[in-house]
Structures are given as structure tokens and as C-alpha cells.
Amino acid sequence: WLYLAPLWGEAAKLTDKLLNLVKQQRIKVVINPSLDQLRLKNSQQILSQADVLILNSDEASFLTQVKPYQETKIIQCLTLKVKQVVVITKGKEGAVAFDGRFVYEIPAPRVKVVDATGAGDSFGSGFISGLIHGKGMEKSLKLAMANAISNIQVMGANQGLLQKNDKLPEIKIKKRLFK
Numbered sequence: 001w002l003y004l005a006p007l008w009g010e011a012a013k014l015t016d017k018l019l020n021l022v023k024q025q026r027i028k029v030v031i032n033p034s035l036d037q038l039r040l041k042n043s044q045q046i047l048s049q050a051d052v053l054i055l056n057s058d059e060a061s062f063l064t065q066v067k068p069y070q071e072t073k074i075i076q077c078l079t080l081k082v083k084q085v086v087v088i089t090k091g092k093e094g095a096v097a098f099d100g101r102f103v104y105e106i107p108a109p110r111v112k113v114v115d116a117t118g119a120g121d122s123f124g125s126g127f128i129s130g131l132i133h134g135k136g137m138e139k140s141l142k143l144a145m146a147n148a149i150s151n152i153q154v155m156g157a158n159q160g161l162l163q164k165n166d167k168l169p170e171i172k173i174k175k176r177l178f179k
Helices: 009-024 043-048 057-064 071-081 119-132 136-152
Strands: 002-004 029-031 052-056 085-089 095-098 102-106 174-177
Touching: 002 009, 002 119, 009 029, 009 043, 052 057, 052 119, 057 071, 057 085, 071 085, 071 095, 071 102, 085 119, 085 136, 095 136, 102 136, 119 136
Parallel strands: 002 029, 029 052, 052 085
Antiparallel strands: 085 095, 095 102, 102 174
């Protein structure tokens, strides 16, 4: 797997080259694009190469031209643009994901936030870790949220991350068929 984190400015232009290199090797790709990457002329082609697309609400809104937090409308638009698993993070409102058939809504447990820096990356890495280990969508989303929650309760972007045998908090996910 390759996790392509947001690239900004001139670095955003490297996205296509990086994807071409890894796709030739049949490596699965997660794209968590920046707005600069979404503004590239070939952004649709780039996004179509991802196995997993992770966006925050602003990026999802920009990509679909739908106001933030209108998940149903955003997902409808995204299903026309991309064919992969899509995750939209919503900060303290949690996240929503779509796997082509089901929509999963995961709330963010209320905790004391010490430093939100790195929360999105913690969420994304937890989610992909779950998928890599065959945990499926629901367990991977729970792992993602637990990792982000653990991260924001301490100072530092890469601090407080979960370890292999850490106990996960109880998080209820709503799963519904997408129509």
C-alpha cells in the first residue's frame, strides 16, 4: 500500500508521477489529497487511480461543488466521479464512509482536545491499517476513530497513536444501504 498524503504547491504536481510508479507495481493506493491536488487539471484521472480516497468535508465539498456536511448529496456526486472506498472526515462531527454499497456513519466520541494537529492523518492511518489487516469497513473505521481520538488528547501530531494491543473505545457505527 502507498498512502499519498496531501501535497501542496509545486509538490502537488508530483502526484501523477508517483501514482504511475506505484500502479505499475500493482501497489494499492490511498489518496488523501490537498486542495492543490484537487485543483490539478488531471485530478479526476488521479483520483480514479486510488483504491481509497480520504477527504475532509471542505475537500469533499470542493470536489463535488456541494456545500459541506451534506453527505448524501456529496456521496451521490462522488459515486459519479470515483469508484473506490471514500471516507469523509468531519472533525468533531465524526466521519462518513462509502464502500460502493453501504454508507457508514461514525461519531466522534466527546473527549478533551489537547491538540488537534494530526487528527486527520491519525484517522487515515488507522483506517488503512485496519484494511491492510483484513478488518473490514466497520472495524477499520472504529480503529481510525480510536487512533484519532487517542492522538488529539495529547500534544503533538504523531503522539498518542494506538499500539497493536490497545483496547479500543466502544463506538457505534450506523450502517445503511446507499440508495
